[in-house]
Amino acid sequence: MSFTGHKALDEDDFYTSLVKNPQPVAVLDVGELYDGEKDAQKYFYIKYMLCNTTQEQSVAYSVKYVDGILIATEGSKLYPILSFVSGIDDDEIHCTKQDIDEALDGKTFRMKAKKQKGKTAWYKIIPLEDISEGA
Numbered sequence: 001m002s003f004t005g006h007k008a009l010d011e012d013d014f015y016t017s018l019v020k021n022p023q024p025v026a027v028l029d030v031g032e033l034y035d036g037e038k039d040a041q042k043y044f045y046i047k048y049m050l051c052n053t054t055q056e057q058s059v060a061y062s063v064k065y066v067d068g069i070l071i072a073t074e075g076s077k078l079y080p081i082l083s084f085v086s087g088i089d090d091d092e093i094h095c096t097k098q099d100i101d102e103a104l105d106g107k108t109f110r111m112k113a114k115k116q117k118g119k120t121a122w123y124k125i126i127p128l129e130d131i132s133e134g135a
C-alpha cells in the first residue's frame with residue numbers, strides 16, 4: 001500500500017494560485033439564489049475547480065435583484081465573469097439567473113484573480129479566454 005498526504009488548500013490559496021499563475025478553471029456548478037441581507041439583494045455560489053490540481057472552491061456572488069432581474073454593477077465581483085460571457089464592457093449588466101446558468105454551464109476558462117485595492121480578503125476572478133471543449 002502507498003498512502004501519501006496532500007495539503008488541502010484553503011480559499012486564500014485558491015485565489016493566490018490564480019493571482020500568481022493564470023490557469024484553467026472549470027465551472028462545476030452555479031448554485032441557487034438566496035435572499036441577501038438587504039431587500040433588493042440576492043446571492044448565489046459558483047463552484048469552481050482548478051483544472052491543474054482538481055481543487056474545488058465555492059465563491060459567493062452578491063447581486064442587486066429587482067423584479068426577477070439580476071444586476072451586476074461594474075465594480076462587483078461578478079462583473080468580470082458576466083462581462084466576458086456577454087461581451088458587455090462598460091455598463092451594468094442586467095440578466096436573469098437562467099442566463100447566468102446557461103452561459104456558465106460546463107464552461108472552462110483560463111482565469112486569473114486580482115485582489116481588490118483596500119480590501120483585505122476580497123478578490124475578483126477574471127476570465128482571460130474560453131477553453132471549453134467545442135468553444
